[in-house]
Amino acid sequence: MTQVLIVEDEEILARNIATALRRAGVEVAVAGSCSAARSEIASSPPDLVIADVNLGDGDGIDLLADWRQDHPDVPVVVMTGQDSLSNRLRAERLDATAFLSKPFAMRRLRELILILLAEGNPGLGPGIRGPSVMMYSHDTIGLGHMRRNASIASALIERFPNASVLMMVGCPAGMVFELKPGIDFVKLPSLTKLGRNQWRPSSLRVSPDTTRSIRMGILERAAEAFRPDILLVDHEPAGVWEELVPTLKAIRLRGGASVILGLRDILDDPKRTRALWDKQGTAQVVRDLYDGVFVYGDQRVFPSSDHYGLEMLQPDNVTYCGYVTTAHRGSNRDRKNAIPRRILVSGGGGRDAYPVLSASLEALACIHPERRPEMTLIAGPLMDEELRAPLSARAKQLDAEFLDSTSDMPALLDAADLLVTMGGYNSVTEAIAACCPTIVIPRIGPSSEQRLRAECLERFGLVETVSQEALDPEVLAKRFRRYDGSRTPMIEVPLNGAVMAANLIAERLATIRPDTPKDARSAHG
Secondary structure, eight states: OOOEEEEOSOHHHHHHHHHHHHHTTOOEEEESSHHHHHHHHHHSOOSEEEEESEETTEEHHHHHHHHHTTOTTSOEEEEESSOOHHHHHHHHHTTOSEEEESSOOHHHHHHHHHHHHHHHOGGGHHHHOOOEEEEEEOOSSOSHHHHHHHHHHHHHHHHOTTOEEEEEEOOTTOOOSOOOTTEEEEEOOOEEEEETTEEEESSOOSOHHHHHHHHHHHHHHHHHHHOOSEEEEESOTTOGGGTTHHHHHHHHHHOSOEEEEEEESOOSOHHHHHHHHHHHTHHHHHHHHOSEEEEESOTTTOOHHHHHTHHHHSTTOEEEOOOBOSSOOOOOOOOOOSSOSEEEEEOTTOTTOHHHHHHHHHHHHTSOGGGOOEEEEEOOTTSOHHHHHHHHHHHHHTTOEEESOOSOHHHHHHHOSEEEEOOOHHHHHHHHHTTOOEEEOOOOSSOSHHHHHHHHHHHTTSOEEOOGGGOOHHHHHHHHHHOOTTOOOSOOOOOBHHHHHHHHHHHHHHHHOTTSOHHHHOTTO
């Protein structure tokens, strides 16, 4: 049975609409004229009709009006390239479900049609409803966990256009990345990390117990209502304060879903992490309540499974996905110039980036004005205003460009001869992807993560490092003047982690959801 009929005499537009809907698993028929539409309707009555106003042999609104006399409950969507009050009034009298003025975003049309089909035909709901994936990222000091999940969510939507991804985020700024249709988020009360495994509410003036209760309640209720096919948890297996454990147990009891732990390459000092996991029962949670582990890294750079004992907790269920990054792999740029003329300084999320940006500005001041390189600094969306303001003023004094944030980091990296950044996961992987020579200044603490990552990557010639303890403007200025960016990295690391993770999730969905479209079930298609 035809579900959607497209009545459009512009062949290319009709084909594009049909392709978008078919990719979402919707059966489609196309008619290029009123007469062809009447024949199609007579032979196979549709569940929804999308019709242009101006057709070669008639008027689309008149066509819909005649047909709806006998089918008043079927949704109809009117579209036109000649938006006018007259056409809108005619569509209202027709009681059209929606009126679209060309041009319109194809993905928005697809979302509208899927919703109308599910609402107008309850029996179609299970067939139209695509896979549901819930993601958890506790983000406190930075954006890394949320960015990884957002990248994987985008890759999933590319693969399953009718999927729904619900992200549970703790970032103080909420969701700072643009989301595709099919992806949404729920904001958990924000936390501040005071030390290893020490959190406090960052905004609410309530006790940690109250904050934990609120966050736990949101997680449980969201999982109960959303009923995810897949739950992907980033970094904290039990959640902050073990807030995820009740949700994990409920999903396990209900059955029919897969729970995956996603870990960046380096968590913290391995010995300390394993001891803490054993002491707090986290290792038992991974063993009993998870179905697999994704490691977002390269085993050659850092064998995470060995260091953290993951293979013992999830035998044969640990997979290295490669690095998850939104940056594209850069071309073979000319690295022969040892005197960078364009320096980019990135603070990542920005919450603790003041020392790096301040030292970079003072290093710039140490260089004679006639020999100073161009410098662009990105504070990051989480930097406090009382720290951002003096940095911005100092940058202005030195004729440096100062940005609060950027929506196009890859373009800035492509234009830079040298990147100065902290050792956060996303910052360094974006630099590696762009083949941009990089000085990493890792965070001092409370975790050893950034220092370990910088040391591992430096061993393979992928970055150079400067410790914050040795962060002297004169020393940094010498690096700026004589940086040797011509060295060739010893290895090429995989940067397709988001796609690889989406492929692995697709394999699990094919087992959980027999109705998964075959073209989406291919693990590498």
